[in-house]
Structures are given as structure tokens and as C-alpha cells.
Amino acid sequence: MDVLEQVSHYFPNLSGEQKSQFELLEPLYQDWNAKINLISRKDMDHFNTHHVLHSLGIAKVVEFPAGTKVLDIGTGGGFPGIPLAILFPDVQFHLVDSIGKKIQVVKDVVKQLKLSNVEAQQIRAEALNRKYHFVVSRAVTQMEKFMPWVKGKFKKEDVLDIPNGIFYLKGGDIDEEMESLNISYVSYHLEDYFQDAYFETKKVIYIPCEGKR
Numbered sequence: 001m002d003v004l005e006q007v008s009h010y011f012p013n014l015s016g017e018q019k020s021q022f023e024l025l026e027p028l029y030q031d032w033n034a035k036i037n038l039i040s041r042k043d044m045d046h047f048n049t050h051h052v053l054h055s056l057g058i059a060k061v062v063e064f065p066a067g068t069k070v071l072d073i074g075t076g077g078g079f080p081g082i083p084l085a086i087l088f089p090d091v092q093f094h095l096v097d098s099i100g101k102k103i104q105v106v107k108d109v110v111k112q113l114k115l116s117n118v119e120a121q122q123i124r125a126e127a128l129n130r131k132y133h134f135v136v137s138r139a140v141t142q143m144e145k146f147m148p149w150v151k152g153k154f155k156k157e158d159v160l161d162i163p164n165g166i167f168y169l170k171g172g173d174i175d176e177e178m179e180s181l182n183i184s185y186v187s188y189h190l191e192d193y194f195q196d197a198y199f200e201t202k203k204v205i206y207i208p209c210e211g212k213r
Contacts, residue, residue, distance in 0.1 A: 002026075003048040007056065010194065011087065021086045021113045025052060028112055029077065032105045038077045049198050055080030058136055058167045059087050060193040061204050066090035068159050071132040073125045073149060074098075074140030078106040080169060084136065085118045095120045096128065125149040133159050138169040143177055154209040163208040171201050183207060 001009075004023050008014055014022070026047055033039050043050050058080055064070060068091045072081035075095040085093045095118060097103050106120040126149050135150050146168070154164045178185050186206045190199040 001048075003052055006048050006053055010053070011056065011059070018086055018089070021115070022052070022083075024113060025083070025109075028109050032077070032108070036101055036105070038102065038105055046198070049196050051077075051079050052083050053194060053196070054169060054190075054198075054202065055083040055138070056087060057169060057188075057190045057193065057199070057202065057204050058084060060190070061188040061206065062134075062160070062162075062167060064088050064091045064134065065159050068092070068134065069130075069132045069155070070094070071125075071128070071130075071135045071150075071153065072096065073135060073137045073146070075106060075120070076102050076138075076140075078109055078120075080136050080138050081118065082106070082109060082113075082115070085115050086113070089115075089117055091117060093118045094130070094132070096123050096125060098122065098124050125153075128153065131155045133164045135166045136168070137166070139171065143168075143174075144181055147181065147183070150209075162206075165206060165208040168205040168207065170203050170205050174203060174205060178205070 003026055004019055007022050029047060033044055070091055070093050072093060072095045075081050075097050078095060081093050081095040095106055100122045103120050103122040110118045110120060132153055133155050135153060150166060158164055174187065188204040190202040190204065
């Protein structure tokens with residue numbers, strides 16, 4: 001099943017432009033991967049499931065309204081930010097990573113896809129001064145390291161009936177790690193939304209920005 005078939009199966013209301021953008025993802029990343037080995041060969045064989053669909057797991061648990069500002073920390077080659085930006089064209093995404101060659105790839109992909117709602121920047125998250133409604137990320141580090149990076153990064157006004165906060169893609173058992181931090185969170189199991197066996201251990205963790213219980 002190609003990426004468009006997979007994405008359309010779970011997100012059936014795509015526009016023609018969105019379909020074209022999703023179709024372009026794999027060839028763009030294959031081309032870049034041949035140059036800088038951004039994604040392991042084994043993972044590239046499962047690019048559509050492991051990267052595109054996994055990123056869109058966040059969209060199964062939250063629908064960002066138009067005008068929402070979202071920060072993707074440690075975006076790497078643009079995940080989860082780029083698939084989410086295709087799905088939510090009226091949402092502003094700021095994709096950051098400290099590694100310049102990865103941001104170079106992101107900027108090129110954004111240009112090729114004509115994504116006007118994405119800004120890519122080489123910067124450490126803790127150096128950012130802007131504020132956002134939500135932060136997204138894909139298991140870039142342990143939560144105890146991640147939480148200080150987002151401190152003070154959230155806008156006060158909520159855009160949904162849940163508080164602004166973090167949507168974090170994570171695999172395996174997260175409960176012990178989260179309980180040790182004494183922060184409130186909700187786990188969403190992606191196997192409830194996607195049929196592929198890859199998602200059996202994958203979760204989206206939502207952490208409201210007030211954090212502390």
C-alpha cells in the first residue's frame with residue numbers, strides 16, 4: 001500500500017493538493033536519504049508507516065483549529081511536523097532542530113511541497129523566545145530532559161476545550177517515567193486508530209501545559 005492509500009484510508013477527506021503533497025513525500029526523502037543518510041535503510045523501507053502515518057497519529061487524538069501555532073521540537077527530517085502541516089494547512093508550524101543538515105532537508109521539502117504554513121529553523125529549543133499553543137515531538141529524549149525545554153513556551157489563551165500543551169509520540173511503557181515526574185498526562189494508544197502491527201506499542205502522550213498536579 002503506498003502512502004496515499006494509507007493516509008487516505010485513515011484520513012478520507014484530503015484535498016487534491018494534500019494528496020499530491022503526500023505522494024511527493026517518499027520520493028523526496030529517498031532522494032535526500034541517498035545524500036545524507038537521514039533515515040536508516042531499514043526504516044526507509046517502512047517510511048510510510050514508520051514516519052508519515054506515525055506522525056499523523058497526533059491528528060487522530062487532536063484536531064488543531066485554524067490559526068493554531070505549533071512547535072515541533074527535535075524535528076529531525078521533519079517529523080511529525082511536515083505530515084501534520086500537510087493535514088492542517090491553516091495551522092502554523094515551527095520546526096526546529098539543532099542539527100543544520102537536518103533543517104536543510106526540511107527547508108527543501110517544505111519548498112518542494114509549497115508548504116506556506118511551515119517555518120524551519122536550526123536552533124536549540126531552550127533558546128526560543130516565542131510562545132505556542134501546542135508543542136509536538138517524537139521521542140527526542142527522556143521526558144525529564146524535555147520538560148525544561150518547553151517551560152514558558154505556551155500561550156495563555158486556549159484554542160480548544162483542553163489546555164494548551166504537549167503531544168508527544170512515544171513507544172513502549174511510559175507510565176513509570178511519567179509518574180516519576182509527578183505531572184498529569186493522558187496516554188492514547190495508536191493501535192486503537194491504526195491497524196498495522198507497528199502501532200501496537202506506540203502512544204501519543206498529552207501533557208497539559210500547567211503540568212504539575
